[in-house]
Amino acid sequence: MYVFSIEHTSSNMVRSVGRKSAYLGELARSGIRVPWGFVVTRAAFRRFMELVRGEINEILRGVNLDDPTDVRRRYETVKDLIASKEMPLDIHLELEQGLRTITSNFVAVRPTITSPMSGPSFAGELDTYLFVEKGEIEHYIKMAWASYFNPRALAYRLASGNVAEIAVLVQEMVEPDSAGTAFTIHPVTKDPNVVVIESSWGLGQAVTKGLVTPDTFVLPKRDRVVKEKIIGHKHLMLKYDPKSKSVVEVPLGGKAMEPSLDNVKAVELANLAIRIEELFGRHVNLEWALSSNKLYILEVRGVRTTWEDL
Known part of the structure; x- marks a missing residue:
């Protein structure tokens, strides 16, 4: 086949x-x-x-x-x-x-x-x-x-x-309201006891390509509540433009400093990330999207510092 x-x-x-x-x-x-x-x-x-x-x-x-x-x-x-x-x-x-x-x-x-x-x-x-x-x-x-x-x-x-x-x-194709990444080990400190979420408005490439400073949420795996939240300056979003049939940058103005993910969805996403970590038996890095209040997982990768064969 x-x-x-x-x-x-x-x-x-x-x-x-x-x-x-x-x-x-x-x-x-x-x-x-x-x-x-x-x-x-x-x-x-x-x-x-x-x-x-x-x-x-x-x-x-x-x-x-x-x-x-x-x-x-x-x-x-x-x-x-x-x-x-x-x-x-x-x-x-x-x-x-x-x-x-x-x-x-x-x-x-x-x-x-x-x-x-x-x-x-x-x-x-x-x-x-x-x-x-x-x-x-x-x-x-x-x-x-x-x-x-x-x-x-x-x-x-x-x-x-x-x-x-x-x-x-x-x-x-999922056209997200917001999107980003999630790690089941802190990408900087390597703390394995937290989930770190990065989020921005629109398509997740704004986060993965470093076009904006995303919102950051840190949730301890034990408590599964938002322990730390930093709202980034998300000055633009990526969105599909049907007229040009291409992905374009849209300036956000005042929306730039509004949180692109609420605490409830951050907890839901952290729970998903932990579930996926348990499924594969190792730390993971996810790409995700939120569309019509539904979370989608777009990609799952192993974290480089802990690569093992799946």
């Missing part, structure tokens, strides 16, 4: 469906809310690469990684090549079946590395696409595959020696 629904993935399938998909599958099957979707497996990536590998090798032959212009030019050529190829019929038919389960107007298309939590993460090296229209999903799956050859990913593979391949996760 080339396509699995999220609920049919698990942590023992990492090398087929990738980290993001496998760990979200564990959460979904445990009754934790994650955006619905499906994963296009590493086997599909390999199947498609059979069609273009020779041409890609020729394009990249003699690439000078010390010359950003040369690397970028070759990557753009690889992207054009991959975009021009038809999706193999067997993969196309399974994608059509997966698309029938999607009920939202937009999806997120997210490449995911097929190596365990203890291995290199490729965090930020591959290209994620948000607010993709259903009719464009095949194209953006191919663009996610193409990002395996982008300048960042090429340099990372050479530096780390890791040649793990990728799968692609397709999920219904």
Whole structure:
């Protein structure tokens, strides 16, 4: 099979469906809310690469990684090549079946590395696409595959020696009221007895890309109450603009110093984080979103200082 629904993935399938998909599958099957979707497996990536590998090798032959212009030019050529190829019929038919389960107007298309939590993460090296229209999903799956050859990913593979391949996760797009991260160990002091939540308005990339100073909540695991709350200056939010069909920065004005998460939801999120920590048996870093008063878990990672295989 080339396509699995999220609920049919698990942590023992990492090398087929990738980290993001496998760990979200564990959460979904445990009754934790994650955006619905499906994963296009590493086997599909390999199947498609059979069609273009020779041409890609020729394009990249003699690439000078010390010359950003040369690397970028070759990557753009690889992207054009991959975009021009038809999706193999067997993969196309399974994608059509997966698309029938999607009920939202937009999806997120997210490449995911097929190596365990203890291995290199490729965090930020591959290209994620948000607010993709259903009719464009095949194209953006191919663009996610193409990002395996982008300048960042090429340099990372050479530096780390890791040649793990990728799968692609397709999920219904959640447009959050607020979003951010949560750690089940303090990311600075390494105190394992607290949950630390970072939150901001709109899409969580405002937090993960460091575009704002997020709100911070610290909750002891024993008491599960907000012990410390620092309201950050969240001068902008990221939001999808249907006119430009892109994610844009929206100035917040007076809302910048309003809390983006209330104490009740902070406690609910901390309880979720602790539950997920117990599920995997190790400290975790979560990406989450709050939409229509419902919390969604978007990603789960191991904390770098305590990596172990899942």
